[in-house]
Amino acid sequence: MPIVRLDEATVRRIAAGEVVERPASVVKELVENALDAGARMIRVEVAAGGRELIRVQDDGCGIPAEELPLAVERHTTSKLRRFEDLAHVLSYGFRGEALAAISAVSDFEIVSCIPGASSGARLRVRFGRPARVEPVGAAPGTVVTVRDLFATVPARRRFLRQDATEVAYIQRALAALALARPDVRFEFIVDGRMALATPGSGQLVDALAGVFGLETAAQIVPIEPVPHDEVTVTGAIGLPAVSRANRQAFFILVNQRWVESRTLVAAAEQAYHTLLMVGRYPIGVIAVQLPPERVDVNVHPTKREVRFADERAVAAAVHEAVRRTLLAHLPEQSPPAVTFSPLSPPAVQRRLLVADPTRAAPVMTRPDPEPLPVSPIEDSRTESDQRLPILRVLGQIRQAYIIAEGPDGMYLIDQHAAHERILLERLLEELATHGVEQQRLLEPLILELAPSQLEAFERYADELVRLGWEIEPFGGVSVAVRAVPAVVQRSIERVLLAVLDELAAGGRGTTPLEQVAISTACHSAIRAGQELSLSEMRELIRQLEQCRAPLACGHGRPTVVHLSTEELERQFGRR
Numbered sequence: 062m063p064i065v066r067l068d069e070a071t072v073r074r075i076a077a078g079e080v081v082e083r084p085a086s087v088v089k090e091l092v093e094n095a096l097d098a099g100a101r102m103i104r105v106e107v108a109a110g111g112r113e114l115i116r117v118q119d120d121g122c123g124i125p126a127e128e129l130p131l132a133v134e135r136h137t138t139s140k141l142r143r144f145e146d147l148a149h150v151l152s153y154g155f156r157g158e159a160l161a162a163i164s165a166v167s168d169f170e171i172v173s174c175i176p177g178a179s180s181g182a183r184l185r186v187r188f189g190r191p192a193r194v195e196p197v198g199a200a201p202g203t204v205v206t207v208r209d210l211f212a213t214v215p216a217r218r219r220f221l222r223q224d225a226t227e228v229a230y231i232q233r234a235l236a237a238l239a240l241a242r243p244d245v246r247f248e249f250i251v252d253g254r255m256a257l258a259t260p261g262s263g264q265l266v267d268a269l270a271g272v273f274g275l276e277t278a279a280q281i282v283p284i285e286p287v288p289h290d291e292v293t294v295t296g297a298i299g300l301p302a303v304s305r306a307n308r309q310a311f312f313i314l315v316n317q318r319w320v321e322s323r324t325l326v327a328a329a330e331q332a333y334h335t336l337l338m339v340g341r342y343p344i345g346v347i348a349v350q351l352p353p354e355r356v357d358v359n360v361h362p363t364k365r366e367v368r369f370a371d372e373r374a375v376a377a378a379v380h381e382a383v384r385r386t387l388l389a390h391l392p393e394q395s396p397p398a399v400t401f402s403p404l405s406p407p408a409v410q411r412r413l414l415v416a417d418p419t420r421a422a423p424v425m426t427r428p429d430p431e432p433l434p435v436s437p438i439e440d441s442r443t444e445s446d447q448r449l450p451i452l453r454v455l456g457q458i459r460q461a462y463i464i465a466e467g468p469d470g471m472y473l474i475d476q477h478a479a480h481e482r483i484l485l486e487r488l489l490e491e492l493a494t495h496g497v498e499q500q501r502l503l504e505p506l507i508l509e510l511a512p513s514q515l516e517a518f519e520r521y522a523d524e525l526v527r528l529g530w531e532i533e534p535f536g537g538v539s540v541a542v543r544a545v546p547a548v549v550q551r552s553i554e555r556v557l558l559a560v561l562d563e564l565a566a567g568g569r570g571t572t573p574l575e576q577v578a579i580s581t582a583c584h585s586a587i588r589a590g591q592e593l594s595l596s597e598m599r600e601l602i603r604q605l606e607q608c609r610a611p612l613a614c615g616h617g618r619p620t621v622v623h624l625s626t627e628e629l630e631r632q633f634g635r636r
């Protein structure tokens with residue numbers, strides 16, 4: 062085929078593919094335009110997953126009638142004059158492509174009115190072909206209506222998923238934008254029903270409640286900003302009790318712009334290490350502020366990715382902020398999870414209840430529900446969903462699981478995972494205070510190590526010492542064990558070799574010290590297959606109740622399975 066110049070309509074449609082991938086990208090571009098226009102209120106309406114209809118209405122500055130035809134052309138923008146301005150752009154848009162792209166692949170209409178004008182103007186563009194601008198009566202602001210998206214691009218249309226999935230994408234985009242701009246009121250209407258609404262109060266707490274619902278928002282705590290050279294991290298993150306099975310409820314904002322950043326998400330997730338089970342992800346919003354010239358926003362047509370001048374520094378600041386916030390909000394000591402009558406001091410009554418199963422009856426009555434906190438975020442410190450309630454031990458199953466009754470149903474506890482969690486927290490606590498408690502052996506224990514074990518011993522020598530292991534080379538492949546961490550109660554040889562094997566295989570944990578701690582806790586813990594007496598089980602549960610994060614072991618496996626009273630009743634057909 063000879064080379065020809067493509068006609069304008071074809072060029073537009075090809076270019077549209079880059080900006081408009083699916084209904085959610087249309088919504089994102091239109092809402093960003095509304096924000097750039099200074100809107101205080103943005104209302105988004107969709108029908109049939111956005112395929113039939115997307116409408117975005119704002120009360121922003123509007124577009125003068127004579128500029129409307131220009132607005133829908135390519136590379137037309139009011140936000141940038143020279144390439145040099147790019148380094149300082151604070152507006153969401155700057156490429157001047159969105160309206161051109163959307164109107165090229167839909168039946169598009171824009172109605173706009175600038176404040177003080179006697180009337181507004183309307184421009185319809187059907188699949189790239191603009192009609193004439195007509196005057197219409199309109200309120201100040203802009204309404205963009207997009208119908209039959211991709212009707213002329215069958216390949217794109219086929220690629221769209223079910224309505225509910227497309228709505229979920231749109232909702233995620235809107236949630237991110239609403240969290241980025243708590244000062245703007247957002248409404249999202251799906252097939253006539255309100256799906257999301259934020260009040261525009263300027264408070265992140267209120268935006269969180271609108272996005273996540275009051276109950277979940279009560280488990281989300283603010284990040285106290287600590288300026289880090291040029292980077293400041295704010296936002297709010299969910300306590301481990303409100304994790305999700307995917308990453309859809311976690312948002313990264315960079316200078317109020319919603320971006321995808323695997324590095325920053327990973328940095329935040331790492332801060333939850335050992336607090337969330339494997340396969341669970343945190344929720345929340347991380348807002349990074351840094352000088353505009355330290356971040357390049359023009360690396361992606363939809364501006365979904367950014368490039369940092371120093372990505373590692375930003376990731377470190379995120380990690381630090383999340384970790385610090387989590388530690389500040391995990392319960393310090395162990396207040397009982399169940400509220401007691403003020404007549405007897407909680408600690409005493411608690412011990413009685415645990416020690417004597419026949420006295421456990423009072424625990425069965427649920428405490429009065431707490432009044433709904435006025436400001437969910439401030440109050441969440443006293444919430445303790447992570448906490449175990451007081452449990453009455455009933456027995457052991459398969460010499461592996463402890464069965465217990467709590468205020469709301471039945472609890473199954475994995476005895477090994479639970480003990481591992483207890484020992485891990487004890488080791489970390491000792492490390493952080495007076496050092497790990499040690500037990501000296503009367504006679505050194507001489508062991509022969511496999512080459513991989515010997516290598517792990519050398520590589521982790523410092524960390525092993527800090528965790529209470531005193532081991533010396535003893536010629537050839539032998540070592541002499543002189544002291545062990547006090548948590549190692551039995552089978553020293555088996556425990557040490559298992560620890561070295563795990564470390565040789567890479568270990569688990571974010572730092573070498575954590576790896577040694579997790580491994581030591583795991584292999585010192587009682588194992589499945591060990592029969593426990595009732596009092597041993599009670600002691601184990603009591604210690605688990607004291608843990609800061611009792612619900613997962615150091616490896617992230619669950620320690621507790623809970624079957625609520627409601628669930629039990631459902632299972633037996635009582636509900």
Ligand code: ADP
Nearest residue numbers: 094098132138139154155156157158159160203
């Ligand atoms: P960009 O946002 O990159 O400038 P767009 O194609 O999204 O490009 O929009 C083109 C121009 O149309 C914008 O620069 C702006 O001047 C105007 N515009 C678009 N949407 C709105 C709106 N909702 N309110 C006011 N002006 C708008």
Ligand code: MG
Nearest residue numbers: 090094154159
């Ligand atoms: Mg734009």
